Amino acid sequence: MLTKAQVRYVLDEIYQMFPEAHCELNHSNPFELAISVVLSAQCTDALVNKVTPALFQKYKSPEDYLEVPLEELQEDIRSIGLFRNKAKNIKKLSRMVIEEYGGSLPEDRDELMKLPGVGRKTANVIASVAFGVPAIAVDTHVERVSKRLGICRWKDSVLEVEKTLMRKIPQDEWSQAHHSFIFFGRYHCKAQSPQCEICPVLDVCREGQKRMKKRA
DNA sequence: AACTCGGGGCA
DNA sequence: TGCCCAGAGTT
Numbered sequence A: 001m002l003t004k005a006q007v008r009y010v011l012d013e014i015y016q017m018f019p020e021a022h023c024e025l026n027h028s029n030p031f032e033l034a035i036s037v038v039l040s041a042q043c044t045d046a047l048v049n050k051v052t053p054a055l056f057q058k059y060k061s062p063e064d065y066l067e068v069p070l071e072e073l074q075e076d077i078r079s080i081g082l083f084r085n086k087a088k089n090i091k092k093l094s095r096m097v098i099e100e101y102g103g104s105l106p107e108d109r110d111e112l113m114k115l116p117g118v119g120r121k122t123a124n125v126i127a128s129v130a131f132g133v134p135a136i137a138v139d140t141h142v143e144r145v146s147k148r149l150g151i152c153r154w155k156d157s158v159l160e161v162e163k164t165l166m167r168k169i170p171q172d173e174w175s176q177a178h179h180s181f182i183f184f185g186r187y188h189c190k191a192q193s194p195q196c197e198i199c200p201v202l203d204v205c206r207e208g209q210k211r212m213k214k215r216a
Numbered sequence B: 001a002a003c004t005c006g007g008g009g010c011a
Numbered sequence C: 001t002g003c004c005c006a007g008a009g010t011t
Helices: A004-017 A030-040 A045-058 A062-067 A070-076 A083-100 A120-131 A140-149 A158-168 A171-187 A206-215
Strands: none
Touching: A004 A171, A030 A045, A030 A083, A030 A120, A045 A070, A062 A083, A070 A083, A120 A158, A120 A171, A140 A158, A140 A171, A140 A206, A158 A171
16 A cells, blocks of 8 residues: 555656646536436546537526427437436436425435445535535546556545545545546556556556556 | 436547 | 447336
8 A cells, every 4th residue: 555655656657647637517506516426327527528518508497308309308418328318317316306406406425325226436516516525526436447456455445535635635635536546547657558658657657557567 | 335317528 | 330438326
């Protein structure tokens, strides 16, 4: 496992690598943010961003999602994977927000996770981006990068990864670290083809050194 | 723990 | 054109 000093080193290097890493989600409207993040499950943000402008033009409130037939909502998000489930979730989520939360999104992560389509990762994103709650959302990029580097253990569950990251990263950097890890995972430490040859943190990376030795 | 849902994007 | 990508829910 990487020491706290090594984690510090990794963070600094990765921040330098992706200085533009930041959250592109609109946080002025928590409900729209929640819809965006629910749509994001199992597909890229870029794909979601193609759909949301027109979507939010048409649907202004939770009530609007309830008024249209399910098939119409499905059609409006068709270009995204899993659109049938996601449309159902959005309708149910809208109903819950109206009936159980008085028309606005709950701020508590455990309450958020009661909403359909909102798991641990999504709840963390909503809580941190919309409500400023300190959190680290562990998606596949964050998980893969943390495990390869040796910040946490391979067998760790998502929850354990999250706890370890919170322990080893200063709280005021959780957001920046989260977004930087996403960029790092998507463009550099990729699932199938990690760019170990040109990696700035190879010297502390457990998996990277294994890979390089294998190649030699 | 394994399986399902489903498109877009890239090789 | 087939393989890879990306979470939540259900069993």
